Structure formats: C-alpha cells, structure tokens
Amino acid sequence: MSRIAARFKTLAAEGRGALIPYLEAFDPDFETSLALLKAMPAAGADLIEVGMPFSDPSADGPVIQLAARRGLKAGATLAGVLDLIAEFRKDDQDTPVILMGYLNPVEAYGHARFCEDAAAAGVDGLILVDLPPEEADILEAPAQSAGLDIIRLVAPTTSDERLRYVLSHASGFVYYVSITGITGTRTASAEDLQAALLRIRAATDLPVAIGFGIRTPEQAATAAGIADGAVVASALLSTLADTLDTDGKATDQTLPRVLEQIKGLAAAVRAGEKKAG
Amino acid sequence: MADPAAQHSTAATQANSLRHGPDARGHFGGRYGGRFVAETLMPLLLELDQAYETAKADPAFHKELEFYLRDYVGRPSPLWFARRMTEELGGAKIYMKREELNHTGSHKLNNVMGQILLARRMGRTRIVAETGAGQHGVATATVCALFGMTCVIYMGATDVERQKPNVFRMRLLGAEVVPVTAGAGTLKDAMNEAMRDWVANIADTYFLVGTVAGPHPYPAMVRDFQSVIGDETKEQMQAQEGRLPDVIVAAIGGGSNAMGIFHPFLDDPSVRLIGVEAAGCGLDSGKTAASIERGRPGVLHGNRTYLLQNADGQIDEAHSISAGLDYPGVGPEHSWLSDIGRAEYVGATDDEALKAFELCTRTEGIIPALESAHAIAYAAKIAPTLPKETLLVINISGRGDKDIFTVAEHLGVKL
Numbered sequence: 106m107s108r109i110a111a112r113f114k115t116l117a118a119e120g121r122g123a124l125i126p127y128l129e130a131f132d133p134d135f136e137t138s139l140a141l142l143k144a145m146p147a148a149g150a151d152l153i154e155v156g157m158p159f160s161d162p163s164a165d166g167p168v169i170q171l172a173a174r175r176g177l178k179a180g181a182t183l184a185g186v187l188d189l190i191a192e193f194r195k196d197d198q199d200t201p202v203i204l205m206g207y208l209n210p211v212e213a214y215g216h217a218r219f220c221e222d223a224a225a226a227g228v229d230g231l232i233l234v235d236l237p238p239e240e241a242d243i244l245e246a247p248a249q250s251a252g253l254d255i256i257r258l259v260a261p262t263t264s265d266e267r268l269r270y271v272l273s274h275a276s277g278f279v280y281y282v283s284i285t286g287i288t289g290t291r292t293a294s295a296e297d298l299q300a301a302l303l304r305i306r307a308a309t310d311l312p313v314a315i316g317f318g319i320r321t322p323e324q325a326a327t328a329a330g331i332a333d334g335a336v337v338a339s340a341l342l343s344t345l346a347d348t349l350d351t352d353g354k355a356t357d358q359t360l361p362r363v364l365e366q367i368k369g370l371a372a373a374v375r376a377g378e379k380k381a382g
Numbered sequence: 383m384a385d386p387a388a389q390h391s392t393a394a395t396q397a398n399s400l401r402h403g404p405d406a407r408g409h410f411g412g413r414y415g416g417r418f419v420a421e422t423l424m425p426l427l428l429e430l431d432q433a434y435e436t437a438k439a440d441p442a443f444h445k446e447l448e449f450y451l452r453d454y455v456g457r458p459s460p461l462w463f464a465r466r467m468t469e470e471l472g473g474a475k476i477y478m479k480r481e482e483l484n485h486t487g488s489h490k491l492n493n494v495m496g497q498i499l500l501a502r503r504m505g506r507t508r509i510v511a512e513t514g515a516g517q518h519g520v521a522t523a524t525v526c527a528l529f530g531m532t533c534v535i536y537m538g539a540t541d542v543e544r545q546k547p548n549v550f551r552m553r554l555l556g557a558e559v560v561p562v563t564a565g566a567g568t569l570k571d572a573m574n575e576a577m578r579d580w581v582a583n584i585a586d587t588y589f590l591v592g593t594v595a596g597p598h599p600y601p602a603m604v605r606d607f608q609s610v611i612g613d614e615t616k617e618q619m620q621a622q623e624g625r626l627p628d629v630i631v632a633a634i635g636g637g638s639n640a641m642g643i644f645h646p647f648l649d650d651p652s653v654r655l656i657g658v659e660a661a662g663c664g665l666d667s668g669k670t671a672a673s674i675e676r677g678r679p680g681v682l683h684g685n686r687t688y689l690l691q692n693a694d695g696q697i698d699e700a701h702s703i704s705a706g707l708d709y710p711g712v713g714p715e716h717s718w719l720s721d722i723g724r725a726e727y728v729g730a731t732d733d734e735a736l737k738a739f740e741l742c743t744r745t746e747g748i749i750p751a752l753e754s755a756h757a758i759a760y761a762a763k764i765a766p767t768l769p770k771e772t773l774l775v776i777n778i779s780g781r782g783d784k785d786i787f788t789v790a791e792h793l794g795v796k797l
C-alpha cells in the first residue's frame with residue numbers, strides 16, 4: 106500500500122481527517138525549509154505538501170507568489186527540491202509528501218526522469234496545477250511506473266459529468282479547490298463544502314482533501330470533518346513571511362511560530378469529530 | 383450520400399492543408415498549443431470553445447462582425463505601394479498593409495471586435511484583458527465603451543510607465559487600468575494577473591486575450607479574427623499586381639498580426655513568410671524577446687510553445703524597446719510553422735527598429751509603431767538583395783504616436 110493510502114486508512118480508523126500543511130521549498134532558504142519539513146510531523150502534520158517554486162504561478166495569490174519568489178532567490182531548482190525530500194526521508198518513512206507546482210520546470214527536467222527521481226527521493230504524489238487530465242498523457246505513464254500518485258484538482262466549476270472524467274484520471278486522493286479563485290483569498294462556507302462533498306463522493310471512493318481559503322483552526326476542523334483532510338497554505342506562509350528580517354532571512358522566530366500555528370491547527374482537527382460523509 | 387471518391391479527395395486536400403489546425407485538443411502539429419490551465423478554468427474554456435464554434439457556424443454572427451469591421455473599425459485597410467521607400471532601398475517592390483489606419487491605431491481591434499461580440503452572445507458583462515504596449519488595452523477599452531461593459535486592464539508597471547499616452551486613453555475610455563508590479567512588470571506579468579482575475583470572477587467575466595497565445599481556443603480564435611488582414615492582402619495584391627505577393631514580413635510579439643497576415647497564404651508555397659522577433663540588444667545579448675530563435679519549447683499561460691527560459695524551466699524576462707513585443711513566449715502556431723519550415727523567424731534589434739522607424743516616417747510619411755518598425759527593419763535589410771519584380775508586403779500593425787516619447791528619449795530629445 107502507498108504511504109498516502111496507508112495514512113488515510115489509519116486516520117479513517119481513528120475517525121478523523123488529515124491536516125495537510127504546505128511549505129514552499131527553499132523558503133526562505135534550503136536549511137530553514139528542511140528544518141520546518143522535518144519538524145512538521147511532530148507538530149501534527151498528517152501529510153505534507155511541498156511547493157516547487159515557479160517564476161509564473163498564475164493560479165496563486167500574492168502570499169504564495171512571494172514565497173515562490175523567495176524560494177527562487179534562494180536558488181531553488183527541481184533537483185534541489187528533490188534533495189530536500191530525500192533529506193527528510195532519511196528520518197521519516199511514514200509521512201506522505203506531495204509535491205505541488207507547475208508543469209514547465211517538470212518538462213525542463215524531463216517527465217520520465219522527474220518521476221523516477223522524485224519517487225527515489227521519497228515523494229508520494231504530484232499536483233501539477235496547470236496539467237488537466239486532457240493533457241496529462243505525457244505524465245501518467247511515467248508517474249504510474251514510478252509509483253507516484255497524480256492528485257487531481259476538482260473545483261466548484263467542475264460539473265458532475267466532468268467530475269467522473271477527471272476522477273477517472275485520479276489516484277491517491279482528490280484535492281477539492283473550494284473556491285473559484287486563486288490561493289489564499291476567499292473561504293467557502295460549511296454548507297457549500299457539504300454540498301460539494303456529496304457530489305464528489307458520488308463520483309469516487311478516493312479520500313478527499315479540501316484546500317484554498319482554509320486559514321483558521323476552526324476552518325481546518327470544519328473542512329477535515331466534512332472531507333478527509335484540510336490543506337493549509339497561505340496562512341502558514343504569511344506567518345513565515347512575518348518572521349523574516351528586513352533582508353528576507355529567517356530569524357529565531359521563524360520555526361517556532363510556524364510550528365506553533367500547525368500545532369493549533371492539528372489540535373482543532375483532532376478535536377473535531379468526523380461527520381459521516 | 384456523396385461519391386466516396388470525391389469524399390476521399392476532399393479529405394486528402396484537407397490533410398494536405400496547413401490551414402485546418404489545431405486538432406480538437408487545440409494542438410498544432412500534435413505538439414504545440416493545448417489547454418494547460420487549472421481545473422477551475424477548464425469548464426470555462428470548454429464552454430468558450432463551444433460558443434465560438436456555434437458563432438463561427440452562424441451567418442448572423444459573421445454579418446454582425448462585418449458590419450462593425452466596416453463601419454466602426456474602418457475596414458478594409460489599404461494596401462499601399464511604398465514608392466519612396468522602394469526607391470531608397472533599391473530592390474523589391476514594397477507594399478504596406480495599413481493596419482495602423484484602423485480605429486484605435488492598430489490591428490488589435492480586429493480581434494477585439496470579434497471577441498466582444500462573442501462575449502455578448504455568451505452573456506458576459508465584465509471584460510478583463512492583459513496589455514503590453516497598451517494597444518490591445520485601448521482596443522478593449524474602446525469596445526467596452528461602445529457596448530457599455532465593465533473593463534479591467536492589467537498592464538505591467540514598467541509598461542504603464544513607458545506607454546503613458548495609452549494608459550491615459552484607456553482611463554478616458556472608462557477602463558480601470560491595474561499596474562502589475564510582479565516580475566519585471568511587463569506583458570508576461572500582466573497575463574498572469576489577468577488569468578488570476580478571470581479565475582476569481584468566472585460568473586460574469588470574459589477574458590479577452592489580445593494575441594494568438596493562451597489556452598485553446600484562443601490561439602485559433604484570435605487567428606481567425608485577424609485573418610481578415612491576409613484575406614484582404616490577397617485580394618488587394620491580386621487587384622493591383624494580378625498575382626500573389628512573394629514575401630510577407632510581420633513583427634512577432636505574441637504573433638497575432640503575423641498570424642493574421644500569414645494564415646491565408648499558408649497553402650501558397652511560393653509566398654515566403656517571415657516573422658520578425660524583437661532581438662532587443664542582440665540575439666545573443668541575453669536581453670532579447672526572440673522566443674523562437676533563442677527559446678525552447680515549454681508550457682506557459684495555458685499553451686506549449688517556444689519560451690525564453692533557463693535550464694530549470696523558470697521563465698526568463700524578455701527585453702525589447704517595444705512593449706508590445708516584450709514577451710518571453712510566442713503563439714503556438716508559429717512554433718509549429720517554424721519547426722516545419724513553412725515560415726522563417728528572424729530578429730531585429732532595438733537599434734535597427736529605431737532606424738526603421740525613422741526610415742518609414744521620412745520616406746512614406748507614416749509613423750509606424752515600434753512593434754511594426756521591427757518588420758520594417760528586416761524588410762529594409764533584405765529588400766536591396768531581392769530582384770525589382772519581387773513583391774514584398776510589410777504588415778504595418780500599428781501607428782507610432784504612442785511611441786514618440788520612447789523614440790525621443792533614445793534620440794536624446796526632451797519633449
């Protein structure tokens with residue numbers, strides 16, 4: 106069983122959803138993001154999403170754009186991102202890691218070589234924001250033979266008919282983009298989330314995580330209760346950004362403050378009970 | 383049921399044509415183009431594709447478009463024999479397709495007119511667009527004024543600075559102009575921001591793309607709306623010279639004015655098609671916008687095409703004196719035409735464009751846009767090497783009023 110499937114199975118047995126925090130690789134430098142990554146599971150991360158910085162993140166809001174820019178300034182490359190994951194894997198064999206980013210750097214690296222190297226580094230799944238199933242043939246075969254899940258995004262604009270099509274290309278889990286918009290801007294209501302989850306569950310047996318617009322412990326608990334997991338990104342990245350000094354360097358506040366926020370989110374997710382969905 | 387042999391031969395002619403792309407996935411030559419966007423936008427692109435196909439098949443749509451093109455845009459634009467420039471260069475006979483005479487001063491309105499009519503058919507009330515030189519922004523703001531629609535234009539902060547007259551025009555026309563400070567503050571960044579706006583406002587908003595780039599169906603649709611340039615050129619050259627032109631030269635930013643004049647000639651192999659990219663400070667200076675000549679295929683802004691990028695697939699900043707050419711990508715159909723050798727892609731530098739700007743102004747009394755000056759520069763380079771009976775057409779995609787401040791600065795003149 107893949108690490109992703111095993112983790113969702115364990116959590117289902119515990120009767121709770123997953124907390125999935127996000128960090129941008131190399132933000133603000135390799136060492137800090139590695140230290141943060143290593144400390145996340147103990148702080149309560151059930152799965153971790155790692156952003157691969159890209160120069161033109163056209164689906165992201167200002168907070169992730171700035172994080173990507175800091176990462177690139179610190180010298181992020183895809184090879185460097187894979188080094189980061191490989192380092193993390195030396196001490197953690199259980200926490201699933203999902204890479205999130207845009208297609209072009211992966212094309213430049215080479216689709217097949219990237220899938221092989223990512224799997225070897227200990228990556229479990231890929232989310233490529235700008236690769237819809239219509240264009241995914243270039244990546245599906247290499248990902249499958251490397252044992253990587255391709256996590257599919259579905260959105261409020263995805264019709265029931267299209268859901269079936271998109272989800273026929275999904276593995277690992279389904280990522281529900283809960284708002285129409287870019288990352289870190291709006292928040293969906295619990296009623297909207299419930300209605301959406303009914304539609305998605307009718308089209309797939311895969312676990313469903315909700316992302317985009319989840320900022321507070323309460324929102325995380327609600328989302329993880331309705332679905333099987335909650336992704337928190339911009340809220341953590343803005344906390345991180347707040348702790349940087351005027352040169353954009355990490356300070357002694359950077360790790361503690363981000364980790365404390367993750368602990369708060371995890372506590373809420375763990376306290377919230379799972380609604381039958 | 384038609385005769386199977388006749389059917390077969392129609393299919394064969396179609397298969398031999400270079401004009402029937404892209405395929406249903408929006409791919410040109412099986413490789414370029416496509417729809418590389420976030421899932422939230424996919425259903426909208428599919429809807430747009432449907433709406434465009436329906437409009438394309440509806441004679442009423444064409445009739446309406448023809449009306450506006452004639453009485454509002456001012457088409458057809460003349461094909462002008464540039465006698466003094468021909469004499470000065472002493473070679474090929476130079477014609478100019480006068481797109482700068484369109485209302486708002488460039489070819490951009492051809493496409494905008496088509497898309498605004500489509501947006502209205504789709505019931506959209508709010509228009510967002512990206513702009514570089516501001517010509518597409520002005521054209522978009524103009525039709526929004528004409529039809530009473532809300533208009534938001536994203537423009538790189540650098541471009542807002544160097545194209546002030548157009549920023550003022552857009553604001554006069556009632557558009558909100560949003561300066562984009564990300565990246566180098568040029569067209570690429572404006573495009574990112576327009577896409578972010580669209581995804582956040584899908585219910586009422588139409589994204590009016592200004593060139594033959596972006597996700598399918600934009601490259602094909604914008605090309606179709608711009609093909610009026612080439613259709614007219616073909617007819618006008620036939621009337622004036624009784625034959626096809628030999629060489630067509632057009633500037634390439636995203637590639638819409640070039641695609642518009644090239645497309646009707648793709649199946650006429652005697653016609654040499656030359657796209658002129660902005661070489662900036664020189665093709666090998668590292669400060670260039672020549673995506674085909676100095677880029678590699680990759681994915682940006684919804685399509686696969688030649689891109690200026692580094693070894694890690696991060697997109698490079700482009701450079702050109704001309705804001706309208708300052709883009710690290712190019713329309714996917716050009717990438718395909720380059721690969722198969724049907725069109726040639728060359729560069730003209732900032733300095734060569736400035737010289738051509740002066741040449742055209744001095745010999746023809748036509749002040750061209752700095753974008754178009756790149757095409758003139760390359761035409762002026764090859765014209766003297768060509769026989770006198772060679773018919774060479776330059777697409778004058780826009781007029782240069784917007785550029786006089788930039789040109790004055792380079793000439794050391796204070797306005």
Ligand SMILES: Cc1ncc(COP(=O)(O)O)c(C=O)c1O
Pocket residue numbers: 488489514515516517518592593594633634635636637638639640705706707751753754779780781
């Ligand atoms: C006058 C003019 N010509 C050319 C261009 C370049 O665009 P395209 O290559 O799409 O024709 C622009 C873009 O702003 C323009 O304003």
